[in-house]
Amino acid sequence: MKRTNTCPKCGSSDVITDAKAIDRVDNGALSVSTFRKPDAAVFKGQLTTTMSAWVCADCGYLELYADSPKSIKVPAACKTCGYLLAGLHRCPECGTVDPVAAR
Numbered sequence: 001m002k003r004t005n006t007c008p009k010c011g012s013s014d015v016i017t018d019a020k021a022i023d024r025v026d027n028g029a030l031s032v033s034t035f036r037k038p039d040a041a042v043f044k045g046q047l048t049t050t051m052s053a054w055v056c057a058d059c060g061y062l063e064l065y066a067d068s069p070k071s072i073k074v075p076a077a078c079k080t081c082g083y084l085l086a087g088l089h090r091c092p093e094c095g096t097v098d099p100v101a102a103r
């Protein structure tokens with residue numbers, strides 16, 4: 001829907017793009033998280049991105065998209081020290097610049 005700008009349910013091209021999904025509780029943008037270390041008791045390494053909604057103006061069908069899906073992708077580890085990097089270009093642990101080995 002985001003790429004096609006066409007509602008997958010009714011075929012309408014009258015799509016409201018990039019609407020912000022607002023959490024009623026704190027008026028913050030709705031977000032989604034992953035965890036780098038889901039098994040850890042305390043520091044789970046939460047990764048969060050806000051979400052935006054694409055809404056069909058005809059039938060009301062709604063799709064949610066993460067604003068920066070790459071930021072919740074569990075990151076690669078530093079090639080020098082193994083620190084898990086959240087899209088960082090410099091390892092905060094050992095100072096290696098561009099620490100993720102090319103894939």
Ligand SMILES: [Zn+2]
Nearest residue numbers: 007010056059
């Ligand atoms: Zn529709």
Ligand SMILES: [Zn+2]
Nearest residue numbers: 078081091094
């Ligand atoms: Zn490092």
